[in-house]
Amino acid sequence: MFMGEYSPALDDKGRVSIPVKLRKAFGEDALVEKLVVTHGLDKCLMAFRNEEWNEFVEKKLMPLSQSDPKNRMSVRFLVGGACECELDKQGRMVIPSNLLKYAGITNDVIILGLFNKIEIWSKEVYEECRPDGAIMNSFADELGF
Amino acid sequence: MFMGEYSPALDDKGRVSIPVKLRKAFGEDALVEKLVVTHGLDKCLMAFRNEEWNEFVEKKLMPLSQSDPKNRMSVRFLVGGACECELDKQGRMVIPSNLLKYAGITNDVIILGLFNKIEIWSKEVYEECRPDGAIMNSFADELGF
């Protein structure tokens, strides 16, 4: 289960290092070695473990009717944008330039763990829309706090 | 499984190079050496491995009733437009000029991997209709994000 916020940097070679806490999120022994990265909703990227990605593609994406232009665009957005990124021995991965551009990532990065997925943001972009306590007021009751 | 976005160029000789990641998409050892290219839905071309193309033709196209004029047109569009393109030792293929014209391809190209097929776009054309995050909002629930 992914959780938490981290802020590594994009180095000169386009690498982002994935924190060990996230790599260990699915069992202490087996570090995550590979992530599927693609366009996220909002101006960010999302990354999945292979297992989650494959399940998602098979169950949600492949059944979509290709006669609907909107479905075709969605598949292009998600699968056409996807990249299987291997982590090097130090836990870093190279993110393709088209994805970096989409998310507006140039230097500092914010990585969020969100149960089954990871979100990757440009720090500047994320600070613009970072959620604060106020947004929770309408939810507090139904969440049971 | 094809995935990802790539942007090679059409060179002076009408060759487009297919990225190694796509050529390896169906097993590390066996690089794709040949693709069947034909008209795509929307203003692009689509390309298949022989296996996928044959299955598609047999299961979807051949059963179509030839008494329906719409079916006859579909077969002309897909089979009449198809070309078996071999890749050279460097992974490039020559695309017939009628297909280039259909897709409006003159210089820069965008290639998308979409699980069982590859789409080939003119870069200019694709930028005009490139999907963004907004298109996904209506799907978020049903896709399970």
Added chain:
DNA sequence: TTAAAAATGGGGAAAAGTGGTGAATTTTGT
């Protein structure tokens, strides 16, 4: 404070992409 783990920076080898040349085949004109 010290040791271990994690993050960061960098360099070298290998792979992939690109341009180009010569042979072979097809087309054209006489």
Added chain:
DNA sequence: ACAAAATTCACCACTTTTCCCCATTTTTAA
């Protein structure tokens, strides 16, 4: 039908990018 020209095709060589690993710095924990 034959020769010349043009186009196509296959492969070679160079440039660029990518990948993988080593070394150093920084952080964390004992």
